[in-house]
Amino acid sequence: MRSIAVIGGGAAGAAVFGELLRVRPEGRVHWISGCESPGRGVAYSTRDESHLLNVRASGMGVFADDDGKFTDFARERFPETQGSDFLSRYLFGDFIQAQVADEIRSARISGYPFVVSSSSAVRMTASPDSGYRVILDDGSDLHADAAILAPGVPVPQPLACVGEESLNSGGYCVDPWRLAEWDIHPAPRRIMVLGTGLTAVDMLLSVALRWPQAEILAVSRHGRFPVTHPRLPADPYPHREQLNQALLSCDRVADMFRLFRHHLKESGADPASVVESMRPVNVPLWQKLSTRERVRFLRHLRRLWDPVRHRMPPASAWQLRELEEQGRLKVMAARIERVQGKTPLLVTLRPPGNTGPAKIEADLLVQATGLNLSVARSRNPLLLQLLEDGLIDADPLGLGYRATADFRVLDRNGEAQDKLYAIGPLLVGNFWECIAMPELRVTARQIAEALAKPH
Ligand SMILES: Cc1cc2nc3c(=O)[nH]c(=O)nc-3n(C[C@H](O)[C@H](O)[C@H](O)COP(=O)(O)OP(=O)(O)OC[C@H]3O[C@@H](n4cnc5c(N)ncnc54)[C@H](O)[C@@H]3O)c2cc1C
Incomplete structure (x- = not known):
């Protein structure tokens, strides 16, 4: 029987696994989650009530068509919840797990085959005919005709200046x-x-x-x-269409920044609302930049961008x-x-x-100095082995690994692998915006639909 492996038990793995149970490609889906309570990952495991979502409840969801469902879910426990609230991250973890449990229930009723495992994948090699052999830390292995990497970010490494x-x-x-x-x-x-x-x-x-x-x-x-964030959502920047069109005609970050400043000066708008209005074009803008221009952005503008964007x-x-x-x-x-x-x-x-x-x-x-996006500096045995064997290729700026626009992983020779996909923060070098749930849910749906197409 054909099989698909989802590797990683965080929110991104949960979103792809759940979407696969919904679109039901031919064969069996294995969720290799690497944890006992899959779906939460790093972001939504925290029990600290002061750790809040940085996206309003109405903007959060796990599946692409989840709009509004998280607010309804929260209202069942806290009736006064508004869609504009910033709720606890743990509560969102509960929501992810409930959404995935619903999909598991309905797959089970209709006899669609799947496996959820708490083991970790420690090795993956290309099979001589096609697909991959995935080896787990419990000593078992499986053949996957297609796989999706969702391992999150590697654990942080200490700063070089620490003795x-x-x-x-x-x-x-x-x-x-x-x-x-x-x-x-x-x-x-x-x-x-x-x-x-x-x-x-x-x-x-x-x-x-x-x-x-x-x-x-x-x-x-x-x-x-x-x-x-303002207590209530701010009005969108009125000249966003003009700004975004003009930004898309720039190739250099300095020109983009000049335009941005010009808009701020002319309109007197709040920088945060202008940055928010750029979200639909952030991916194409990043993809237009040469490596040199990306370095310029990271070196000079990122410290201005991050506090306003996040x-x-x-x-x-x-x-x-x-x-x-x-x-x-x-x-x-x-x-x-x-x-x-x-x-x-x-x-x-x-x-x-x-x-x-x-x-x-x-x-x-x-x-707390930021994400470790370097695959080479990871301690994840699977990522290190994939890198060594050339099945993945590190981004030249250390921003994860390389992939195509349709989320297929590029190997060391720059060849897109037909049936190896990736989702999550380690795609940041390719897309820049691919970390938050609004992007992850759309990516998960696209990958599941691609795998459900007749082959
Ligand atoms: C602290 C924090 C707060 C955030 N807050 C928000 C927010 O409010 N709103 C928003 O939209 N986004 C937020 N994000 C961003 C976004 O939701 C996360 O980037 C997203 O949850 C990432 O999920 P992930 O599954 O890729 O990674 P992770 O959460 O890191 O999960 C990866 C999982 O894969 C497992 N794994 C790793 N390697 C293997 C292997 N070889 N085999 C099997 N399993 C493996 C790990 O054990 C882990 O369970 C936040 C991110 C963080 C870190």
């Missing part, structure tokens, strides 16, 4: 999503969070709650938190402000030069300008 002694001290948390399991005695008196993006915001709220006596310092090069919910901003007003939280702009020693760790920071370095002690450091 071995500090890494082994028990006071340096490299993977912020494991902080909840972090055991540190005595309770830390000074905590430093490295980064001021969305992950850092979540970490600051978590540490403030868990260690109420601790002083907290957030450090990043620019020392700025993400822009805050905004935080009003409740998170309000809590941060409270902490600052109480004097518990300080934010500093500085480059992290060195982390040495243990209990306490000694951090050397270099603020901008000609001021000398600042040396600050901290009992706990939490690294």
Whole structure:
């Protein structure tokens, strides 16, 4: 019997697996989830109630035609929920699991074959005839005529400036999503969070709650938190059609930025609403850029783009402000030069300008400096083996691996593989926008439909 393997048990894997159960391609679907509670992944496993979605309830869904269903789901538990609310991420994880469970139920009733496994794929090789042999960590293997890679992002690697002694001290948390399991005695008196993006915001709220006596310092090069979403959705930028058309005629980021600034100046519009209006063209704009232009964007504009594009919910901003007003939280702009020693760790920071370095002690450091998108720096055995065997090819800028516009993975020779697809953050080098649920749900549907076509 023909079979399809979905590898990865996060939200992206759940979306593809669920869509496959809906479109029911010929054969059996295997969901190799690598976890006991599939569907949540890193983003929607957090039990911390202060970790909120950064997309309004009405914009969240797991399947392409889910519009409004998450709001209805939340209303069953919290009747006062509005579509414009920013709800808890754990609740969204519940929704994903409920949606997938519905599809599993109906596949079972109609006798459509599928398997859900908590094992991980550790190796995958191309079969001599066609398809792939997938080897699992429980020692079993299976033949897949087609496979979809949905492994999420590799776990973060420590910053190069952190000494071995500090890494082994028990006071340096490299993977912020494991902080909840972090055991540190005595309770830390000074905590430093490295980064001021969305992950850092979540970490600051978590540490403030868990260690109420601790002083907290957030450090990043620019020392700025993400822009805050307005409480209610803002009106769309009125000149978006003109702006987007004009942007699509540019090939250089400097020209795009000039246009953007011109629109801001002429219209007096809020930068966030202009950035929001660009979302439909972000993928084609990124794809127009040469590698050199992409480097320019990453080097010069990304620090301006990210805080406006990836905004935080009003409740998170309000809590941060409270902490600052109480004097518990300080934010500093500085480059992290060195982390040495243990209990306490000694951090050397270099603020901008000609001021000398600042040396600050901290009992706990939490690294929240962004996603690790480098396949080569991954510890995932499957990704490392695929890279070594040339079945995947790293993006030249270290932004995941390469794929075609229809999500088929490119091998080392730049050849599109007929039946190996990918979904999720490791496609960022190809699409730029491919991380959030609004994009993931559409991708999942497209992959499932492609696999359901008669072959
Ligand atoms: C903290 C955070 C908050 C976010 N908040 C939002 C939000 O509010 N709104 C929004 O739209 N988007 C949000 N996103 C973005 C988006 O939802 C995530 O990018 C998305 O959930 C990614 O899912 P994933 O399945 O690709 O990866 P992951 O969640 O990382 O899941 C990957 C899974 O695959 C498993 N796996 C890895 N390798 C293997 C293997 N070899 N075999 C089997 N299994 C394997 C892993 O164990 C893991 O369970 C957020 C992302 C993060 C990280």
